[in-house]
Amino acid sequence: MPRILISDGMSDEAIRKLRELEYEVIEKHYSQDELLSGVLNNYDAIIVRSATKLNGQVLSTVEEGKGIKFIGRAGVGVDNINIEEATKKKIVVCNTPQSSTQSVVELTIGHLISSTRHIATGDRKLRKNIWAKKELRGTELSGKNLGLVGFGRIAQGVSKVASALGMNIHCYDPFIDESIANENNCTIHANVNDLFKNCTHISVHCSLNKDTYHLVNQERINMMPEYGFDGSKCGRHIVNCARGGIIDEEGAFIALNNGDLMSLALDVYENEPLYKSRLIELENFHGSPHIGASTVEAQNRIGQEIVTLLKDFFSDKRPPN
Amino acid sequence: MPRILISDGMSDEAIRKLRELEYEVIEKHYSQDELLSGVLNNYDAIIVRSATKLNGQVLSTVEEGKGIKFIGRAGVGVDNINIEEATKKKIVVCNTPQSSTQSVVELTIGHLISSTRHIATGDRKLRKNIWAKKELRGTELSGKNLGLVGFGRIAQGVSKVASALGMNIHCYDPFIDESIANENNCTIHANVNDLFKNCTHISVHCSLNKDTYHLVNQERINMMPEYGFDGSKCGRHIVNCARGGIIDEEGAFIALNNGDLMSLALDVYENEPLYKSRLIELENFHGSPHIGASTVEAQNRIGQEIVTLLKDFFSDKRPPN
Numbered sequence: 001m002p003r004i005l006i007s008d009g010m011s012d013e014a015i016r017k018l019r020e021l022e023y024e025v026i027e028k029h030y031s032q033d034e035l036l037s038g039v040l041n042n043y044d045a046i047i048v049r050s051a052t053k054l055n056g057q058v059l060s061t062v063e064e065g066k067g068i069k070f071i072g073r074a075g076v077g078v079d080n081i082n083i084e085e086a087t088k089k090k091i092v093v094c095n096t097p098q099s100s101t102q103s104v105v106e107l108t109i110g111h112l113i114s115s116t117r118h119i120a121t122g123d124r125k126l127r128k129n130i131w132a133k134k135e136l137r138g139t140e141l142s143g144k145n146l147g148l149v150g151f152g153r154i155a156q157g158v159s160k161v162a163s164a165l166g167m168n169i170h171c172y173d174p175f176i177d178e179s180i181a182n183e184n185n186c187t188i189h190a191n192v193n194d195l196f197k198n199c200t201h202i203s204v205h206c207s208l209n210k211d212t213y214h215l216v217n218q219e220r221i222n223m224m225p226e227y228g229f230d231g232s233k234c235g236r237h238i239v240n241c242a243r244g245g246i247i248d249e250e251g252a253f254i255a256l257n258n259g260d261l262m263s264l265a266l267d268v269y270e271n272e273p274l275y276k277s278r279l280i281e282l283e284n285f286h287g288s289p290h291i292g293a294s295t296v297e298a299q300n301r302i303g304q305e306i307v308t309l310l311k312d313f314f315s316d317k318r319p320p321n
Numbered sequence: 322m323p324r325i326l327i328s329d330g331m332s333d334e335a336i337r338k339l340r341e342l343e344y345e346v347i348e349k350h351y352s353q354d355e356l357l358s359g360v361l362n363n364y365d366a367i368i369v370r371s372a373t374k375l376n377g378q379v380l381s382t383v384e385e386g387k388g389i390k391f392i393g394r395a396g397v398g399v400d401n402i403n404i405e406e407a408t409k410k411k412i413v414v415c416n417t418p419q420s421s422t423q424s425v426v427e428l429t430i431g432h433l434i435s436s437t438r439h440i441a442t443g444d445r446k447l448r449k450n451i452w453a454k455k456e457l458r459g460t461e462l463s464g465k466n467l468g469l470v471g472f473g474r475i476a477q478g479v480s481k482v483a484s485a486l487g488m489n490i491h492c493y494d495p496f497i498d499e500s501i502a503n504e505n506n507c508t509i510h511a512n513v514n515d516l517f518k519n520c521t522h523i524s525v526h527c528s529l530n531k532d533t534y535h536l537v538n539q540e541r542i543n544m545m546p547e548y549g550f551d552g553s554k555c556g557r558h559i560v561n562c563a564r565g566g567i568i569d570e571e572g573a574f575i576a577l578n579n580g581d582l583m584s585l586a587l588d589v590y591e592n593e594p595l596y597k598s599r600l601i602e603l604e605n606f607h608g609s610p611h612i613g614a615s616t617v618e619a620q621n622r623i624g625q626e627i628v629t630l631l632k633d634f635f636s637d638k639r640p641p642n
Binding site for chain 1: 423424426427428430431432434435437438439440441443444445446447448450452453454457458459460461462463464481482484485486487551553554555593594595596597601607608609610611612615616617618619620621
């Protein structure tokens with residue numbers, strides 16, 4: 001039976017199901033050196049999250065016909081997998097793009113409100129017995145324009161909740177399906193700059209590639225208006241629960257520090273884990289440690305989806321993603 | 322012209338408008354001793370938020386026909402004003418119940434997601450350079466029952482956003498308008514216990530009175546289910562952005578500490594300012610310093626409403642609230 005390596009963990013239920021299928025399941029996280037030494041030739045498939053880096057060097061150690069034939073990414077982004085090298089080795093790569101949508105949507109809305117209402121700051125001060133009621137005046141999301149960079153499944157989910165909060169939805173997406181944008185009452189912009197010029201609040205929902213690297217930078221932050229369409233001065237707010245590197249953290253730091261940017265909320269960073277970043281010196285920054293998909297529900301759905309993908313692969317059905 | 326005392330601050334725009342009406346506006350916060358010494362006889366009206374305590378003793382110093390004839394509460398709750406004594410002295414008391422609705426709605430949703438996704442905790446750890454990705458697994462709001470204690474304007478606003486997040490809405494309100502509940506797809510419960518027995522998430526939106534004092538207590542917390550209707554184990558979550566005292570903080574502390582309660586988020590407390598509470602020792606508590614109405618937009622609307630109320634009062638029109 002197929003030997004499956006679970007490299008970055010998976011839901012207990014999914015592992016139980018794989019064992020019911022009589023697959024041999026090994027839960028083990030190898031170091032980069034071990035991966036380079038060719039251990040992938042001991043398995044038929046590997047399931048990773050983002051911690052395991054299957055770069056070109058690692059994948060070049062795989063012997064065709066002997067080593068892994070399938071890489072399952074338990075999550076969305078595949079920037080930790082060298083697709084080109086995998087293709088060369090005829091390894092099938094699948095991800096689970098839909099399983100974590102709702103979890104990321106909820107975290108994005110949580111970060112938006114935490115920013116505009118100083119939730120992390122208020123709590124931090126309470127824990128120091130400082131009652132910062134007067135200095136923590138916030139602003140409402142209602143009556144403001146939310147600019148979504150990308151309008152895929154997650155952005156569409158965010159737009160539904162943000163609309164219920166009274167925001168107007170704007171987006172930029174070079175691959176946009178106009179009918180979906182129209183269904184969501186979303187104003188489409190022809191380029192990124194126009195999006196920034198129209199929105200006091202920006203949320204990033206695209207993948208990281210050479211076109212989106214540092215797409216959010218100091219110059220574009222300064223294009224954003226500081227007043228909502230309701231006339232109130234809310235300042236500029238940016239959230240990123242998509243991928244690190246889309247925001248130029250150095251530029252954002254400067255804008256936060258000089259007051260051009262009112263708040264920044266990040267779940268993802270240019271370098272993870274975040275360590276000794278200057279951002280944490282600032283009161284108007286707050287962050288979470290890349291937990292967009294980190295919910296019981298998303299991990300269960302991801303596990304179920306991986307089980308289905310493996311089952312289909314090893315019974316010779318073509319996987320969808 | 323009327324002399325108006327602004328005791329706890331008001332929006333600049335509203336003060337400017339009062340001066341345009343040629344009212345004499347004095348911005349000054351008196352101590353409780355000064356209030357007891359009869360200073361209210363130097364004014365025709367006083368505008369307070371929650372900091373100024375106009376209790377029976379203070380109001381008994383007012384001389385009818387000479388002192389204040391009007392108390393404006395820039396906000397909702399009037400528990401800092403002794404209405405009985407005010408009535409005796411023929412002082413009209415008005416509040417501005419609608420102005421802060423949206424701000425409280427947004428803070429409530431923000432606290433709900435901050436609880437289920439550990440936003441304050443994650444940020445606190447990031448600032449200590451701790452990448453707590455693994456331990457901060459959360460749960461989704463989608464697929465869960467939200468129980469609203471009270472179904473007035475704020476609860477209705479919360480229900481709209483929570484529905485967009487995929488929650489099912491339940492409520493208990495002895496004064497409920499059933500047609501409004503039906504419009505909001507809200508399941509009405511006949512008593513408080515039934516509400517708790519059906520909901521993994523509870524948010525408080527009633528006023529504080531003898532019937533609601535310690536309405537949320539350890540016994541009721543233990544009535545709540547720990548699984549959502551989607552089958553996932555999310556635990557029990559409670560939010561209070563209404564009034565301190567509705568939650569028994571001692572009981573909630575015990576439930577949080579022994580794991581019966583998964584999270585508690587408070588904007589209001591039994592004693593404010595919160596100081597040296599045991600709650601801040603717990604990771605699964607987070608709080609804000611009574612900032613429900615503390616937004617630029619709410620304060621502007623409150624100011625405008627107070628101006629209208631004063632104008633109507635001093636031109637002999639009957640105020641609405």
